[in-house]
Amino acid sequence: MSVPRVGVLALQGDFARHLASLEALGVDVQRIVRPEDLADVDALVLPGGESTTMTRLLDAHRLREPLTRFAREQPVLGTCAGLILLGRESERLPGPPLGVLDATVERNGYGRQVDSFTAEVTSPVVGGWFPGVFIRAPRIRRVGPGVEVIAHLTPGPGKAAAEPVGVRRGQAVGLCFHPELTGDLRFHRWFLGQVAGLELPGSAAGENGVRGAAEPVPEGTP
Ligand code: GLN
Numbered sequence: 001m002s003v004p005r006v007g008v009l010a011l012q013g014d015f016a017r018h019l020a021s022l023e024a025l026g027v028d029v030q031r032i033v034r035p036e037d038l039a040d041v042d043a044l045v046l047p048g049g050e051s052t053t054m055t056r057l058l059d060a061h062r063l064r065e066p067l068t069r070f071a072r073e074q075p076v077l078g079t080c081a082g083l084i085l086l087g088r089e090s091e092r093l094p095g096p097p098l099g100v101l102d103a104t105v106e107r108n109g110y111g112r113q114v115d116s117f118t119a120e121v122t123s124p125v126v127g128g129w130f131p132g133v134f135i136r137a138p139r140i141r142r143v144g145p146g147v148e149v150i151a152h153l154t155p156g157p158g159k160a161a162a163e164p165v166g167v168r169r170g171q172a173v174g175l176c177f178h179p180e181l182t183g184d185l186r187f188h189r190w191f192l193g194q195v196a197g198l199e200l201p202g203s204a205a206g207e208n209g210v211r212g213a214a215e216p217v218p219e220g221t222p
Pocket residue numbers: 047048049050051052079080081082084107108135136137138221222
């Protein structure tokens with residue numbers, strides 16, 4: 001059996017943490033910086049970062065069209081700015097988002113960098129509770145028909161309302177938060193195994209997290 005190959009858009013943002021999470025799951029990784037880098041990948045990750053810059057770089061690297069085609073036909077996971085790119089409407093971008101997920105995403109919808117926070121997320125696809133790291137996070141304001149909410153903020157006294165923070169349509173998944181910064185691999189494993197239908201090599205399939213557990217979120221990331 002050949003080892004799955006997963007691409008990570010590596011123009012800007014926190015792609016290195018996604019590469020580390022994917023490598024911990026035993027798959028081969030490919031940094032995507034040119035259209036031809038997409039040729040042999042089985043699934044794609046669009047990382048967090050700065051969506052204005054990423055949109056500009058997408059066009060400068062002639063990646064918009066091949067990336068859109070890939071994301072329409074093959075498995076794609078967008079986190080934070082990656083979700084903004086996957087969405088259908090978002091304000092003040094230098095170009096339109098890819099429009100793969102029918103959702104309206106408000107940039108910095110939870111506030112500015114200083115309003116970044118961690119919060120409990122509930123998601124049945126990873127078995128319940130997940131530590132959500134929100135950094136200048138986008139807010140999902142509208143979810144179109146056929147788009148499934150797969151994660152929401154855990155409601156409770158003194159906590160947030162149960163609003164959506166993760167969405168899926170077919171093989172396209174978008175998350176407002178950053179699983180790659182937690183050391184907990186459940187979202188990556190679910191995406192590769194259940195969404196993309198890839199077989200993970202050996203024991204990686206059974207492990208819950210990067211050994212050494214949760215790491216602190218580096219300041220100012222992404
Ligand atoms: N606020 C950023 C943007 O609008 C996204 C932040 C992130 O990816 N953590 O692009």
